[in-house]
Amino acid sequence: MKALMQDYALTLDKLFDHAAKWHGGREIVSRLNDGQIVRSTYAALHRRAKQFSNALLEAGIGVGDRVATMAWNGSRHFEICYGTLGIGAIHHTLNPRLFPEQIVYIINHAADRMIIADAACVDLLEEILPQCPTVETVIFLTDEAGMPETSFAARPYESWIADQSETCPWGGFSEEEAAGLCYTSGTTGNPKGVLYGHRSNYLHALMTLQPDALNLSKRDTVLLVVPMYHANAWGVVYSAPMVGAKLVLPGQHMDGASIHELIESEGVTYSAAVPTVWQMLLDHMKEAGAGFTTLKRVTVGGAACPESLIRTFHDDYGVDVIQGWGMTETSPLATVASPTPSIAELPFDAQVPFKLKQGRLLCNIDLKIVDDAGQRLPHDGETPGRLMIRGPAIASDYYGEETDALDEEGFFDTGDVSTLTEDGIMQITDRAKDVIKSGGEWISSIDIENIAVGHAKAQLAAVIGVTHPKWDERPVLLVELKPGEKAEAQEFLDYLDGKIARWWMPDAVVFVDEIPLGPTGKIDKKRIRERLKDYDLPPPAVIAGPRD
């Protein structure tokens, strides 16, 4: 028997309509790339988004067409998101920080018909456009005066939408329709396209509002540091208008001073970003002897969160750091380290080990860990296994690939290796591709890295496995020292001693000038492995094997 409830397709245009109508005066503040601050509102951006929709329609863009943006977080980027998906087209967010050859690969793979770019991206476009035959139109996010010189045809955004009507019908299609396209950051291979739906993004945003996730309310002022090209800024592009939070969009400038200034001048209460951005901010704060007036809490994700970050935010600034885990394929938020009742009762110091974990699964998410044969492993908080995930906002497949990405029970393989407790607390121990297999057992490269980087002289640390005749693989620790520091290998081994199992002890410590980072700031183990492929381990005598 069918329920007698209203038909109401969960299409994303509805939530922006809601924001424009009921939070119409709530501000969206953007910093342009030239530093200028521009103030707007949900109502005003809604009108501009409609103009943009009409410009798209006039250009022959329709349902299912890919419209790419190559831009930092700003109000134009925000309105373009809704103007595109409102008419059923697909908003494809390009990450301008990827390597040019990756961007070319992505544009061609997505067959984007249009690119709308920050003027600052002009050189990158000059380089890649000749290799992107599907792109018919290029628009720069500026007015006539701000147009860069180009060897290709391009138009300024402002005049492109200026004469368009502010009304345009949105929605009316199925909630299963695609709304957005986003490629993974390419840390482990070629970037892969995730095709988000109206329904999936809507449900993800709704789910992330809860206190155990982002804890968002209309009283929040949200600084959106995490870029829109990272899974729609972790869904906040949808969740913030859903509740009518004020949005602050920082543009290109992510340095500590710029971020701190925005937090203070706009009364930011909440923000979300990867650890490296927070580290830059904290470095600046210390140097400048500055503080926070309104900031209460930050979410950290995308990479493991260093302990020092959690402690400094808490001890020096009274800001609560909550770690989250997710991937482009999971929309992205899936686990959040919001404390369980018993952990919430502990003193702060005792909570830190929990805060260092990737968090607890949210409702609408199911997790399991499995061995290489796909068999379930115990949820004992100790056994690591491949992390598998299920839910309404989890990818079923990659765009344009026939990967058959789900297992028999409908779970998606995250490519991460983790432990899981019986009450759903998840801790990443590695990427599947980075796991070190020594004597049939797994060694967590991330665990060793996280500890090693805590050494006072370390700037960055990376652990990779190198082939070993007896144990298959053994860990090697790479250390990039802080500027001006000098150290002996033994200092690091001593530092690790007692903090990790004896048979996890790296067989060698290699000091390097620079640990290579990928385009999104993650350690690039592919490149490290290439560089070390001819590396010879020290003589077996100094090696402590598994279960020694």
Added chain:
Amino acid sequence: MKALMQDYALTLDKLFDHAAKWHGGREIVSRLNDGQIVRSTYAALHRRAKQFSNALLEAGIGVGDRVATMAWNGSRHFEICYGTLGIGAIHHTLNPRLFPEQIVYIINHAADRMIIADAACVDLLEEILPQCPTVETVIFLTDEAGMPETSFAARPYESWIADQSETCPWGGFSEEEAAGLCYTSGTTGNPKGVLYGHRSNYLHALMTLQPDALNLSKRDTVLLVVPMYHANAWGVVYSAPMVGAKLVLPGQHMDGASIHELIESEGVTYSAAVPTVWQMLLDHMKEAGAGFTTLKRVTVGGAACPESLIRTFHDDYGVDVIQGWGMTETSPLATVASPTPSIAELPFDAQVPFKLKQGRLLCNIDLKIVDDAGQRLPHDGETPGRLMIRGPAIASDYYGEETDALDEEGFFDTGDVSTLTEDGIMQITDRAKDVIKSGGEWISSIDIENIAVGHAKAQLAAVIGVTHPKWDERPVLLVELKPGEKAEAQEFLDYLDGKIARWWMPDAVVFVDEIPLGPTGKIDKKRIRERLKDYDLPPPAVIAGPRD
């Protein structure tokens, strides 16, 4: 182009599976009607719910069949809810406090095949069952020892499910399927059946988790005072397991002492109930000189919230009262008086006028107010109109009626009259059926009642319209005095003077021994109108007409 996201039907069995699996050890504590406290967990109730499902299947109950419960909040009632909807049957919650003839009407209208009742309901069942031919089976929520004597065939719940298997396939049907049936409380006419769906209840629960609604997290211990037969306890039957909150189910005893004892002994942080229950609790607290150790916040809804309730909770106990509005037809939560940014900054006293309003619409809800011709009225916070509502968890129609309940824009008529501000703050001024039309203008009976009941001598106050030759209708104020009090009409008119428009001034004050309440504690204006139908207004001389 279809998104590449996982198929994941939003069926309610999934969220209870989630709770049992990932919050398995979290407690559900029930007080039985004999006062005994029973402790269980999500995991244990999940197993019992599966046993119940198997018992249902064995009894020939299947998809779409109505299974009625007549029970207070307890763990058996909770597991029955999921055991029923898990197999696609419809959980029909009967309100044992309705008048017997209403219950007969409802059971026959729903064609319930089975009734599962608290043993305390035996006399009621003796009275009504002969008139309910569709009911094949009666089960009492007890074991063999607790079985009441009956003239009809009945079985004890515990032995009925005891031998059943703890595994049973759940779900696998469309999220559009009906999950629950609940009739309105019959304040304005015959009760009407609302047929909830899996999808609608799921989305409603998800939406109510947010900080601007119930603000529920896994750290909460929720005392579920609002009964499950009131729209699934305002959806908390679904939202609490969604986040893994501890649940405390108080059974039949709603008196102040029982409620206070549970709050203290179980460490309750949050609760929800109608104003009359809170009033009983506060009366008890004052008498007993008691306090709260863990209680932080309460939601009040179902009827207007008196100012004294908000102030006493805040001033004397440090508990935040947040008003919500909804109806059986809206699943029910639609607006919540969670403060806007500017109101949150005010001192408490200045926030009270906002807290007295019914609240601000949540995301996924659209509201409008219209005149009698269905034309939109301005959102100026002053003009009252019929309140119309739209959203994915709003009824489209009543069960078994061909009411065609939606207007051309797809909005449902709430039968309430309210004002609306441009930022979505809604204030009920009346029920459409209770509105007093005087000289072509509307007078809000609720406004006058709310003020009059603030008079120190008043226990209850009701305002109704009586026919008037010149003005069509004029308001008359009925007052039930506190025990032992005496008063003159003029004292109340003086008290109102300056607090309401002059032409709203009641034409007469009538002292009555008792203002009749309906079965859910709401003022029964149908009965007042019947009693006063031959009432003659005082001579026109004392009447101040509209715009005088």
